[in-house]
Amino acid sequence: MAAVTVIGGGLAGSEAAWQIARRGLPVRLYEMRPAVTTPAHQTGDLAELVCSNSLGSYLETTGGGLLKRELELMGSVIMNAAAKTRVPAGSALAVDRQLFAAEVTRLLEAEPLIEIVREECREIPEGIVVIASGPLTSPSLSGVLQRLTEAENLYFYDAAAPIVLGESIRYDLGFWGARYGKGSADYFNCPMNKEEYLAFWQALVSAELAPLHEHELDEKGLPVFEGCLPVEVIAKRGEDALRYGPFRPVGLTDQEGRRPYAVLQLRRENTEATLFNLVGCQTRLKWGEQKRVFQLIPALQEAEFVRYGVMHRNTFINSPRVLNAGFQFREEPRLFLAGQITGVEGYVESTASGLLAGLNAARFAQGQDPLVLPRETMLGSLAHYIATADPRHFQPMNANFGILPPLDPPVRSKQERKVAYSARSMRVLADFWKAV
Template structure:
């Protein structure tokens, strides 16, 4: 295998794939278009930037997410190792300081002697090179058109939303309490309790808030696991109270009995200088976000470091395009990894990047490609998206 592997996209999947290939003695050319061309969601040029939550979900091995992490640890995942270094308290979840995480990941990739980091946009895929496309749900238009040409399949899409982040020093902690749901782990979440009256006032403001309007050519297809909170509220007045704002499993140390709903804040860094509003994805306009979210007890004077927003996510019709090895059915030397394959979540993207990297090397060596058994988390994930 003399020509090496070409990897497009320096997110979680692309970075993991690049590391796995390079660690097996193969040269890697990793292409990342940022900072020369940014996406609607990214803010930096760092590899593996987390554009949504800073949580990588549960780390408990008796959960699906935790079990997948354990599989990745045993497979010597770089991203999991970096996440442990950038870890911040978040109960039983593996949450990270997003800047430290991306900085450490970038340094590891850029410092590897067999990884050549190329900062430029790719419009077409080399037909004679083993290539991994890990450009994520925000794949640029020219490359997306190239993928459609190669696969002969129209791409699918949905709209995904992200939550606001507020400055820690602007929170009135006298109106909140620290706790983790069901007492699992340390009391790492800031909880803003709402009475029924406060909840109703918040929902009224939310339902009446101005939102960023759809363009005429846009079809509102949301990802059900990450709905804007105004969309959740429209589905039922108490939908938030029984969903992301549910108070169950949280014990108020002050013994208040009128708590109807709770808004949780998760720290963004070890120092607690920034907090993410958990489950508060939104497409409200910026002025309306300030008005509505400041109705939450403790956030009356909140300073917003990042506003919530909405972006379009593109992905493949995996059953028609991908084998369980993540190899493209229409081009045998092409692999896909990450959210573009149709998986959802940071760790799921890392897992597909790891497997694509391993199989890219094996293809170049003339070896049989790996298909994890469906009794594993990774194997089950691939079984699900490709059938």
């Protein structure tokens, strides 16, 4: 039987290769290191962690913790290695990064069905292929991906606004409506009077910014995303700059027909209206500062942030245009994509995409239909988001309870709701996994 090719030996690629081999298929895993190095990697080990050594919370009452439990149930090699190399970190899953990468490398090298090829893969080979080349994809392979996805530019200067949980919004302190009443009332409007707006504006212009990295500056030392201004930069142009920009109240009236002094609009991020985007609020504020500043807006005083705003160079494709919920290319079904380049954010999310892409590559090779996990599971909902989000506003997403379908019946307590989400997910996944 012809080998399935996996390109990239990071978290996603290592997981994909393992899942394919576990299903009795030969795998050829391409990893260009150490022959070709990157600015971030230090070794030639597979699954080397180049940033934090923490894989995030291990609590089932967090989105990331639930996703870890799902991966464990499905036989993740990355979670296996993490458990063996764990270091004390409270409720987080942190690892000894050198031992962790060495353990993943050992496990894959010991698997007789996996052939590790230490060279750069410049073109997509024939046959079934999982592309998991990561955010540090080589220029030659980036060009191939660019042509494959028909993207003008694979490097996006990621200017994303914060996203909050719908259930954490104070709907009693705002109103639904479209500007000038045109179209349906799809936006939730967060009004402010003059005093509230000035307090918000003062906090915004004085808040602490996240630093920029060298590769995010041009030859003049200016941000490469200067054409997309952070909300705090607009605010610093004057007290009323936001009121004539993204916070303009013109054309908006509340239930009593009054026009607010300023308005922040929230746009639905998914069809279930469990997530909302802060329109026009792309920002470089530090994450703690974002929470402090935006919670000064009355309707957001209890807002729970599932994704903070970012402005940095990122590498991802517009997945809803080209991928299905099995991380498979719609127009090229022999090809699968995994890792951060799909628009998932985080170590564990990248691993999860690799697991599902690997499973489906193996099933495709064996003439089976790809697996689409139930929406009630965290991985199922993450894959659904990647495949169905609005391509006009697509931004990377991490594991969070806001992407899951609502509970039926609803649970009022915030903590009990998280417990119920987790219990439902594990129950549904266990039944589904047993059936397949």
